[in-house]
Amino acid sequence: MRVNWRLIKAAKNSYAALYSACEKNDIILNPVESPEDDITLYSLNSINAPHYLEEMKEASCITIAGGPHPSAMRNEVLKYADYVIVGEGEYTLPALIRYIENKSENKFENSRAFLPKGVATKEGYIKNDTCVLLDSYPPFSKVKGYLEISRGCPFKCAYCQTPHLFGGCMRHRSIDSIICASKAYTDVRFLTPNALSYGGDGRSPAYDKITRLLSGFEKDKNLYFGTFPSEVRPEFITQKSIDIILKFCSNKKIHFGAQSASNSVLKRINRGHSAEDVLDAVELCRDNGIMPVVDYIVGLPGESEEDQIHTLNQIKWVCRTGKVHAHYFTPLPGTPLHQKKPAPLIPEVEKTLGKLALSGRVTGSWMNTELRFFRKNKNE
Structure with missing residues (x-):
């Protein structure tokens, strides 16, 4: 699956950190100026979120939202996005992408049971009970931050x-x-x-x-x-x-x-x-x-x-x-x-x-x- 990162000026450092984390899992986040297939990721704060919610809602691809605003307002953002990552994303984002890939290939009998903690969907949310050990992830790699x-x-x-x-x-x-x-x-x-x-x-x-x-x-x-x-x-x-x-x-x-x-x-x-x-x-x-x-x-x-x-x-x-x-x-x-x-x-x-x-x-x-x-x- 192609995984895309929606370029947003205020999220440059998030892109660098999550690019590095996904790269460790052999996932490349491709920069895009608008949503593209198969998956498009958004990192939003509470000021810029209103400018992108309708774009997510109208996207024909799978959309994942994270950042300060979706983390605090997951139920609101789930009216527009397919998935919301609540809190830190270095571990959760690659795990969610693999989950989506396996789900699309019908590898689950009960896919909900395999959804990573810290991911909210319209069906529910299980809070993540761990935090990121910073040394486990470089702060950046190819995409600099x-x-x-x-x-x-x-x-x-x-x-x-x-x-x-x-x-x-x-x-x-x-x-x-x-x-x-x-x-x-x-x-x-x-x-x-x-x-x-x-x-x-x-x-x-x-x-x-x-x-x-x-x-x-x-x-x-x-x-x-x-x-x-x-x-x-x-x-x-x-x-x-x-x-x-x-x-x-x-x-x-x-x-x-x-x-x-x-x-x-x-x-x-x-x-x-x-x-x-x-x-x-x-x-x-x-x-x-x-x-x-x-x-x-x-x-x-x-x-x-x-x-x-x-x-x-x-x-x-x-x-x-x-x-x-x-x-x-x-x-x-x-x-x-x-x-x-x-x-x-x-x-x-x-x-x-x-x-x-x-x-x-x-x-x-x-x-x-x-x-x-x-x-x-x-x-x-």
Whole structure:
């Protein structure tokens, strides 16, 4: 059977990871611009999913959907797709493809009994009771992607799908596996929920593990750690972590999430740090000659005008020495804030963010959330 991968800009890294996993099972994922026979795969997030659901429904081939949105909304997506993979796909996707092949050849008396766990159909769903051991699968092979070093997050921020998709326990790729994969690149960029959590439980930096990782690369590698396409948490930015980055890495920026400057909002969304932690992180970056790039979510549910002014004032302060990436809150399925409405922005927020954007100090999509996924991404 021919297995096709529907090319979607926001799913480039998923394509790289799943191409590698399928290749290990002698399955090649052929890139396509529209659904083709025999099987077409889709990896969707909650912003771009509405643009592809009807295409899946009208496809004449077998369709399989995975990614953050189908994982959280499997029953909705099953109105359009034949199969939905819930959660991680490295093991489940090749197993499902083999199942479809055997089913088409009438090799099952009761095919439902052989459906892999973690796959949902209109007939039902059995939850997967295992998780992926990262070292069992290269992060990429022929189709190149970023070098994923960790999965999972223990913080469970109320707006974030990561812990619901990958679990609350950190899993790390081994240093030897990471070093081996890095041979494909001169400039090495890492994929992880929090770069400074590498090697630990995710709640505090494991400085020894980070040092062992970064010191193990060949001297001709340009390492970008704690910047695009990943970020860190502000309370992880300490003098010790900055010293390690300055010693081993090429990046002159550190990208971290503040999300709000209101401590009451931060507590409500279970962020796990304070507004003061953000100030400390920015000052540490500034004192060490590193540009801070700070993420904010504006319009978080329940924000008052006072909360928005706190955040706006902090954004203006950050912009004196750094840059800000801001976007309007989007309720994501599978999260505690899924059913919550965004707070309307006060005019001063829109006006000031627009002014700072014109000067190049603010980027993002606080007016149109879809811009994050349908415009060309630029490295921070």
